[in-house]
Amino acid sequence: MTAWDLAFLAAPPTLEADDRLPPANKLYALRTLPMGEIKAVGFDMDHTLARYRSPEIDELAFKKSARLLVRDRGYSPWLLEIEYDPAFAMRGLVLDGLRGNLLKLNRERQVVRACHGSQAMSRPELDAVYSRRRLSTAAKGFRSIDTLFELPESHLYARMVDGLDRGLLRAENYIELFHDVRWAIDTAHRNGEMKAEILQHRDFFIPREPLLALALDRLKREGKKLFLLTNSDWSFTDGVLGHLLNGQDEARPHWTDYFDLMVVSSRKPLFFTDSPEAVALGGHPHVFCGGHTAWLEAQLQAEGEQILYVGDHIYGDVLRSKKNASWRTLLLVPELERELKLLEAKGHDLRELFRLETGRRRVQRRASVIQDQWKRNRARRYVLGLRLSTEAMAALDHEASQLAASAEALRQRVDLLSLEISGLLSAVEAAFNPMWGPIFRDRDEQTRFADQIQQFACAYTGRVENLYMVDPRSTVYAPVPTLPHERREMVRG
Numbered sequence: 001m002t003a004w005d006l007a008f009l010a011a012p013p014t015l016e017a018d019d020r021l022p023p024a025n026k027l028y029a030l031r032t033l034p035m036g037e038i039k040a041v042g043f044d045m046d047h048t049l050a051r052y053r054s055p056e057i058d059e060l061a062f063k064k065s066a067r068l069l070v071r072d073r074g075y076s077p078w079l080l081e082i083e084y085d086p087a088f089a090m091r092g093l094v095l096d097g098l099r100g101n102l103l104k105l106n107r108e109r110q111v112v113r114a115c116h117g118s119q120a121m122s123r124p125e126l127d128a129v130y131s132r133r134r135l136s137t138a139a140k141g142f143r144s145i146d147t148l149f150e151l152p153e154s155h156l157y158a159r160m161v162d163g164l165d166r167g168l169l170r171a172e173n174y175i176e177l178f179h180d181v182r183w184a185i186d187t188a189h190r191n192g193e194m195k196a197e198i199l200q201h202r203d204f205f206i207p208r209e210p211l212l213a214l215a216l217d218r219l220k221r222e223g224k225k226l227f228l229l230t231n232s233d234w235s236f237t238d239g240v241l242g243h244l245l246n247g248q249d250e251a252r253p254h255w256t257d258y259f260d261l262m263v264v265s266s267r268k269p270l271f272f273t274d275s276p277e278a279v280a281l282g283g284h285p286h287v288f289c290g291g292h293t294a295w296l297e298a299q300l301q302a303e304g305e306q307i308l309y310v311g312d313h314i315y316g317d318v319l320r321s322k323k324n325a326s327w328r329t330l331l332l333v334p335e336l337e338r339e340l341k342l343l344e345a346k347g348h349d350l351r352e353l354f355r356l357e358t359g360r361r362r363v364q365r366r367a368s369v370i371q372d373q374w375k376r377n378r379a380r381r382y383v384l385g386l387r388l389s390t391e392a393m394a395a396l397d398h399e400a401s402q403l404a405a406s407a408e409a410l411r412q413r414v415d416l417l418s419l420e421i422s423g424l425l426s427a428v429e430a431a432f433n434p435m436w437g438p439i440f441r442d443r444d445e446q447t448r449f450a451d452q453i454q455q456f457a458c459a460y461t462g463r464v465e466n467l468y469m470v471d472p473r474s475t476v477y478a479p480v481p482t483l484p485h486e487r488r489e490m491v492r493g
Contacts, residue, residue: 092449097178
């Protein structure tokens with residue numbers, strides 16, 4: 001049975017179905033994306049074309065890195081006793097290697113949540129260390145957790161900080177732990193052991209997605225040139241994509257039949273900033289190692305906004321291809337599916353939060369007006385002083401007493417609403433992640449991760465297969481940008 005058969009049996013794609021696409025299957029445009037003008041579509045491989053089984057692959061990296069630290073760097077065997085916690089970290093966080101902290105930043109790059117080691121830090125502790133200043137994550141000792149591959153790194157570093165604080169590990173300081181964890185994670189991915197284990201058990205670690213072949217085939221049949229641009233080497237790439245695509249379509253028996261050009265060991269993000277020569281891989285037509293942006297565009301006979309690149313790395317795939325090459329970008333956010341399910345599950349609570357917050361702001365506004373009336377009353381009494389009759393003075397004092405009582409009652413109401421909102425909001429956010437909350441928001445603020453998506457991605461979605469339901473000749477429209485006053489009038493209209 002081919003990918004076509006499986007896909008149509010599972011969910012026959014009809015015109016009627018387009019209008020009822022589940023949110024997890026949609027492509028969310030941030031900038032209008034004219035697919036008809038796109039001449040070439042490129043793809044990263046890891047966590048893009050290939051969706052590795054998580055958290056199993058993360059635990060594999062965690063365990064192998066811990067063994068490397070014990071075997072080659074002399075760390076205590078205590079590290080081998082630690083169980084990997086897949087819920088501990090999430091993308092978009094920042095490691096502070098100097099202080100042993102993991103940080104969540106808002107769009108203004110201010111720290112809104114943090115933990116030291118694996119222990120949450122209080123707001124006063126955050127203010128004492130980071131105050132409310134904008135944090136420069138490019139400074140020495142900071143590392144952005146931009147990819148799913150880096151989640152095990154976050155947890156391993158946090159637990160090693162715990163071990164150092166408790167005297168279970170020996171190191172000069174937190175930055176030494178930071179560098180050793182970086183070395184261990186990189187070595188685990190580069191020494192070949194982890195890749196060999198993944199390929200040996202590829203049926204387990206790399207689930208097949210029948211719609212992947214359909215999505216790629218549809219783009220090619222509409223005249224798009226497809227290319228692969230991955231940092232993985234040829235051997236691993238061939239093993240992974242062969243597992244996913246070989247035999248999925250009789251017309252394209254081998255995975256390379258889907259692509260016009262394949263670039264492995266590309267060294268992203270340096271691919272977009274340096275200009276090394278591309279080296280043809282002998283015996284494999286249209287396969288190259290290395291290269292650079294201008295060379296790739298010449299091969300494809302497409303440039304700039306005629307190219308759409310699909311990847312999961314906010315910096316290496318999206319930011320650099322957008323800023324340095326002016327390509328259009330589609331960010332893969334595998335976490336999106338879970339976030340959408342939780343948003344739906346918590347819909348009632350979110351609507352209740354909106355109702356409570358609207359009420360709180362109205363009561364607060366009324367309280368501020370009454371407080372101002374009380375102040376005006378007291379000012380009038382002071383200014384007029386002895387010119388007022390005894391009866392007028394008594395009337396002013398009586399009015400002031402009533403105003404003060406009303407203002408106090410409203411302030412108490414605001415406090416009660418604030419407590420109710422805080423409790424409900426904490427419960428909602430804990431459903432996403434007990435330590436960090438949602439990946440895209442923190443209370444009423446967008447996160448740094450969400451802000452980066454808005455700045456550099458033309459669109460985002462949960463998986464490559466969602467491209468199958470997008471007409472390659474159509475235009476995917478972004479929401480009309482509006483100011484708050486315009487939004488209100490549009491809703492009224």
